[in-house]
Amino acid sequence: MEAGVLYLVSTPIGNLGDITFRAVEVLKDVDLIAAEDTRKTKILLNHYAVSTAVTSFYSYNQVKKTPVLLDFLNQGKSIALVTDAGTPGISDPAYYLVTRVIQAGLRVIPIPGPVAFVAGLVASGLQTRRFVFEGFLPVKKGRKTRLEQLAREERTIILYESPHRIRRTLDDVLNYFGDRQIVIARELTKKFEELLRGRVSEILERISQKVVKGEIVLLIEGNPKTK
Numbered sequence: 001m002e003a004g005v006l007y008l009v010s011t012p013i014g015n016l017g018d019i020t021f022r023a024v025e026v027l028k029d030v031d032l033i034a035a036e037d038t039r040k041t042k043i044l045l046n047h048y049a050v051s052t053a054v055t056s057f058y059s060y061n062q063v064k065k066t067p068v069l070l071d072f073l074n075q076g077k078s079i080a081l082v083t084d085a086g087t088p089g090i091s092d093p094a095y096y097l098v099t100r101v102i103q104a105g106l107r108v109i110p111i112p113g114p115v116a117f118v119a120g121l122v123a124s125g126l127q128t129r130r131f132v133f134e135g136f137l138p139v140k141k142g143r144k145t146r147l148e149q150l151a152r153e154e155r156t157i158i159l160y161e162s163p164h165r166i167r168r169t170l171d172d173v174l175n176y177f178g179d180r181q182i183v184i185a186r187e188l189t190k191k192f193e194e195l196l197r198g199r200v201s202e203i204l205e206r207i208s209q210k211v212v213k214g215e216i217v218l219l220i221e222g223n224p225k226t227k
Ligand code: SAM
Pocket: 013, 014, 083, 084, 085, 086, 087, 088, 089, 090, 091, 092, 114, 115, 116, 117, 159, 160, 161, 162, 185, 186, 187, 188, 189, 190, 215, 216, 217
C-alpha cells in the first residue's frame, strides 16, 4: 500500500458481487475508509470481511472533513474513498476531495469498477459510439436552458433521475426533444432490474398506471435531424 495516497474505490451499484479483487484488497489494506453513507458501506465491508476503520465523507461535511483527511494523508497514511454506489466522482461528492488532494501535491489512484450510466448505456441498444453524460438535470434554475441545449445534441444523452421526478422529466423530454427513442434502465444489477425501450410517448403510456420505483438511468436518442 502506497503511503499518502487517496484511492478512489468503485463499489457495486446493487449486486454485492460487482466489485474487483483489487478493490477488496485496497479496502482491507488502507488505513482509513471515507464513505458517503457509512451504514451502506458497512454492509459491503461485512460481506467481504473488511475491518478497516470507516469515517463519513458526504456533501454536508466535505468542507469540514477535507482538511482532516488531508492531514491524515500528509502523515503518510492511505485513504480509500467510497461513495454510495459505483465510481466515486460520478454525480457524487468525491470531486471536491479529489481536487484538494491534487492541489496538496498528493497522489490519487483510481480503482475502476461499476458506473451506473455505463451499464445502462451498453444494454440500452442506443448509439454507444458517441454519447454525453449529463448526470442529474437541474430541478428548477437552469432546467429550461439545459433542456433547450440538449434538444440539439446529436450524441446519445444520458441522465440520472429519481423515480419521483421521472414522469416530469419524460414530459419535458417529449416537449423539448420530440417523440424520440428512449430507454429507462432501472435497478441495474438488482432483483427488479428492468430496461424499458420505446418512444417517449409509449413509455409514458406504459408507466401511466404504475408507481415507478428504484434507481434510474434515462437514455435518450441523440437529435436525428442534425445528423
Ligand atoms: N457514482 C455513481 C455511479 O458511478 O454511477 C452514481 C451516484 S448518483 C448519486 C446515484 C444515481 O445513479 C441514482 O439516482 C441513479 O440515477 C443512478 N444509479 C445508481 N445505481 C443505479 C442502479 N443500480 N440502476 C440504475 N441507476 C442507478
